[in-house]
Amino acid sequence: MKRVLVITYHWPPSGGVTVLRCLKIVKYLREFGWEPVVFTARDASYQFEDTSNFKDVPRDLEILRVHAPEPTNLFKRITGRTSREPLLSITSTSQEKRSMLDEFGIWVRGNFFIPDARALWIRPSVRFLRNYLRTHSIDAIFTDGPPHTNTVIGLRIAQEFKIPWIADFQDPWTQVDYYTDMKIGKRADRIHRALEQEVFSTASLISIASPTWARDLEAIGARNVQVLPYGFDEADFETYKPIPTPGRFILFHGGLLGKDRNPIGLFQALRELLDTETSWAESLEIRLAGPVDVEVQNTIAQYDLMPWTTFLGTIPREEIIRELEQASVLLLPINQASNAAGRIPGKLFELLRSGKPILSFSEVPGDVNDYITQLRAGRTFGYLDSSEIQKTLEMWISDQSDISIPEPSSFKPFSNQALAETVAQWLNQITTKIHQERVNDDV
Secondary structure, three states, X not given: OEEEEEEOOOOOOEOOOHHHHHHHHHHHHHHHOEEEEEXXXXXXXXXXXXXXXXXXXXXXXXXXXXXXXXXXXHHHHHOOOOOOOOOOOHHHOOHHHOOHHHHHHHHXXXXXXXXXXXXXXXXXXXXXXXXXXXXXXXXXXXXXEOOOHHXXXXXXXXXXHOXXXXXXXXXXXXXXXXXXXXXXXXXXXXXXXXXXXXXHHHOOEEEEOOHHXXXXXXXXXXXXXXXXXXXXXXXHHOOOOOOOOOOOEEEEEEOOEOHHHXXXXXXXXXXXXXXXXXOHHHHEEEEEEOOEOHHHHHHHHHOOOHHHEEEEEOOOHHHHHHHHHHOOEEEEEOOOOOOHHHOOOOOHHHHHHHOOOEEEEOOOOOHHHHHHHHOOOEEEEXXXXXXXXXXXXHHHHOOOOOOOOOOHHHHHHHEHHHHHHHHHHHXXXXXXXXXXXXXXXXX
């Protein structure tokens, strides 16, 4: 069986959505003729931990680890945060919650830690993998970024050992929405863009999470770009059974609800419904799992919705699935950012698989709306479209919706198993191509 070196900073016990893309691919690769060898961080400081993810790690998997220096721990101490407190993206936090030290930290991160805060992990990782590859055979490399530290490690190893390489992008690099918020100076910007172009010219294939972002990468010089959606794991839905909730109308959101995803129009619509329809006061529930920015909390309070809102905090994925079972409507706000058209939250396909109607928010038509529309799985509204949101909620609660989610088998192309097969096919293609080129060189 051919062997692929998978380079990823996030690995169990890492929690959240970021770890799932790589983990789920690794879980199924063996079924398609590829043995993964995972290279990851030792003693990493993850924002969230979820030990339930260990169940997806294949048995007898070879896992290589190198200690990852964590400058974020020092930053936490300097800014008065505890070591266990998640350091969420400061750029997506309301201005009123940022200190001068936070602002300085953004500048340092953008100009001295290139490509990202994990940059100190690059040199020891390359050194370790260089020694490993002198005595172990690897047929291909797969890197998962961000953090694009993973990407740079893969770049250096692919260049030195001439190994075919898939550079996977969950998010873009210099085109990512928060890039301009990082206070990046001209010198650092030149380094970022030069590294990015090195990746484009070295990688055998580049995969990215959305069709729009694939076109954006091609526009700045990337070649052989393919779309790799996040997908969902059918195994996570093995015991999934939607629960009827008579007399309850539950709106659920799981994940970071930052200031750039504040669904003001939804809260306006809910307030209007509560004021005009007394029955809503008895049935409405708003359940929010994950970090909720203070600006969003203030908006909820502004419309006097706190009595109907439950803040669940960060919960394991298994509990997220249970929340999907009882929810009436699933909320999916898209970042209000310049590249929002291509932003597909990793949870989209799990929401689709749940069979519950999706209420999405975005200021621009984009890939999420395309998926939702094609599958007739919900509606997308602008953030301030309160009247249209209200009409839709009234229709859904009266059970007059035209939402008709297809059977689970319709989503099979988006299952992690099917996507792992796609990755295996790409690995076959790039290794065959390299082999043929070497044969031709020898002739």
